[in-house]
Amino acid sequence: xxxxxxxxxxxxxxxxxxxxxxxxxxxxxxxxxxxxxxxxxxxxxxxxxxxxxxxxxxxxxxxxxxxxxxxxxxxxxxxxxxxxxxxxxxxxxxxxxxxxxxxxxxxxxxxxxxxxxxxxxxxxxxxxxxxxxxxxxxxxxxxxxxxxxxxxxxxxxxxxxxxxxxxxxxxxxxxxxxxxxxxxxxxxxxxxxxxxxxxxxxxxxxxxxxxxxxxxxxxxxxxxxxxxxxxxxxxxxxxxxxxxxxxxxxxxxxxxxxxxxxxxxxxxxxxxxxxxxxxxxxxxxxxxxxxxxxxxxxxxxxxxxxxxxxxxxxxxxxxxxxxxxxxxxxxxxxxxxxxxxxxxxxxxxxxxxxxxxxxxxxxxxxxxxxxxxxxxxxxxxxxxxxxxxxxxxxxxxxxxxxxx
Numbered sequence: 001x002x003x004x005x006x007x008x009x010x011x012x013x014x015x016x017x018x019x020x021x022x023x024x025x026x027x028x029x030x031x032x033x034x035x036x037x038x039x040x041x042x043x044x045x046x047x048x049x050x051x052x053x054x055x056x057x058x059x060x061x062x063x064x065x066x067x068x069x070x071x072x073x074x075x076x077x078x079x080x081x082x083x084x085x086x087x088x089x090x091x092x093x094x095x096x097x098x099x100x101x102x103x104x105x106x107x108x109x110x111x112x113x114x115x116x117x118x119x120x121x122x123x124x125x126x127x128x129x130x131x132x133x134x135x136x137x138x139x140x141x142x143x144x145x146x147x148x149x150x151x152x153x154x155x156x157x158x159x160x161x162x163x164x165x166x167x168x169x170x171x172x173x174x175x176x177x178x179x180x181x182x183x184x185x186x187x188x189x190x191x192x193x194x195x196x197x198x199x200x201x202x203x204x205x206x207x208x209x210x211x212x213x214x215x216x217x218x219x220x221x222x223x224x225x226x227x228x229x230x231x232x233x234x235x236x237x238x239x240x241x242x243x244x245x246x247x248x249x250x251x252x253x254x255x256x257x258x259x260x261x262x263x264x265x266x267x268x269x270x271x272x273x274x275x276x277x278x279x280x281x282x283x284x285x286x287x288x289x290x291x292x293x294x295x296x297x298x299x300x301x302x303x304x305x306x307x308x309x310x311x312x313x314x315x316x317x318x319x320x321x322x323x324x325x326x327x328x329x330x331x332x333x334x335x336x337x338x339x340x341x342x343x344x345x346x347x348x349x350x351x352x353x354x355x356x357x358x359x360x361x362x363x364x365x366x367x368x369x370x371x372x373x374x375x376x377x378x379x380x381x382x383x384x385x386x387x388x389x390x391x392x393x394x395x396x397x398x399x400x401x402x403x404x
Contacts, residue, residue, distance in 0.1 A: 049080075057082045060082045064381060065260050065276065066092075066380065067378070068081045068093055068257065069297065069379075070298060071376055072374065073373065074373055079095035081094055081095045087260070087273050087276065088278070093381070095297065096242075096298065097257045098295065098296050099294065099295070099379055101291075101357045101364045101379075102356075104293070104295070104300065104355045105287070105291045107355045108293060108303070109289050110339050110340020112226075114320070114339065115312070118317050122217075126143065127143055128143070132216055132220060135213060136191075136192050143201075144214075147210040147211070148214065148338075149338060149339055150210055150325075151325055152200050152209075153199060153200050153203075154213075155192075155193075155194035157187050157188070157207075157212070158290075165177060170263065170264065174261060178282035178283055182283075182288070183285070184212050187212045204326060206337075209290075211288075211290035214289060218289075226245060231244075233312075240303060242254070242294075242295055243295040243300075243303070247292075248284070250282055256280070256294075257362070257379075258278055258280040259361020260277060261276065261360055261383065262276060262382075279360045308353060308372040320338075321340065321341050322343070323339070324343050351370065352367040352370075352376075353367065353370060361381060361383055362383055363382070365377070365378045
């Protein structure tokens with residue numbers, strides 16, 4: 001549920017999309033932010049919408065069936081799409097389509113946990129054993145903070161769950177995973193069959209197990225389902241009507257992008273889209289609190305704008321969320337991971353905050369400057385993308401002179 005070593009790609013792309021431009025154009029589907037989330041001031045360089053569309057088109061030209069992007073700055077908001085959202089129906093991708101956001105889910109879950117901290121209902125330095133007795137061996141040595149920033153040392157359960165699929169990505173393998181239903185407890189048990197990969201608090205290693213446990217923690221503390229807490233605390237107050245945690249619901253309701261996967265490891269974009277496997281309908285319970293949410297580009301931008309501008313957390317908790325551990329070994333120079341929030345360095349010396357997400361058929365990036373005045377959401381509906389072809393298409397465009 002994450003894209004490996006995204007720093008160069010995301011950092012360069014964010015710099016190009018947010019900082020390059022010559023003329024502003026407000027899209028016809030521009031949506032005014034909700035009253036509770038003020039728009040950024042009209043400052044900064046204007047958006048070059050021609051270049052933005054070319055970059056999104058380039059993702060499709062590299063092999064993705066479709067792509068959707070949103071770019072926001074003080075000069076306006078541009079929303080665009082390219083390619084197809086449904087190959088069978090030949091329906092174009094639309095800027096307002098919903099899609100599975102994978103590990104971008106983690107920023108939402110972390111926000112709920114930090115709100116509970118702010119209410120005095122738990123502490124970041126509480127140990128896991130206090131709240132989920134017996135959930136994992138050695139839980140008394142693992143803190144809530146270590147779950148949030150991936151320093152717990154717990155084995156990543158998806159390394160086991162998805163290994164057969166990644167080794168042999170056939171239609172049958174995807175269908176078998178799509179049909180299965182998992183409880184959080186079963187997912188945690190997959191992880192605890194393995195010894196911890198390191199002692200808690202000694203290093204960073206991304207593990208989806210951490211957020212499955214955090215979902216259980218929220219439910220233990222509140223006595224409510226995680227989906228209900230997300231609705232009550234974030235989705236309803238911000239008017240994020242396209243966003244949900246669907247549980248075991250296989251369908252994506254409303255206008256949405258279909259997600260696609262290659263039929264085998266030898267597939268290349270030059271083979272064309274005919275053989276791609278439609279993996280849209282899938283039971284997302286295997287991803288749960290670590291990556292099962294559905295959203296849209298506009299909702300993701302509004303969420304991160306509210307989060308980074310202090311609408312969802314007080315100053316101390318937002319500071320804690322943005323206090324990072326070194327993640328450069330996994331994500332490249334300058335990368336850090338906070339509490340459900342990733343920091344990436346830009347080539348021009350700036351930095352952006354947000355998260356990336358991967359789940360079968362969908363790859364999402366959602367990043368903002370620290371003041372949320374400039375934002376990027378970019379999504380394509382092909383995963384895995386063999387040979388990094390989609391990423392390479394963006395890098396090639398950037399190499400043609402786009403930079404800070």
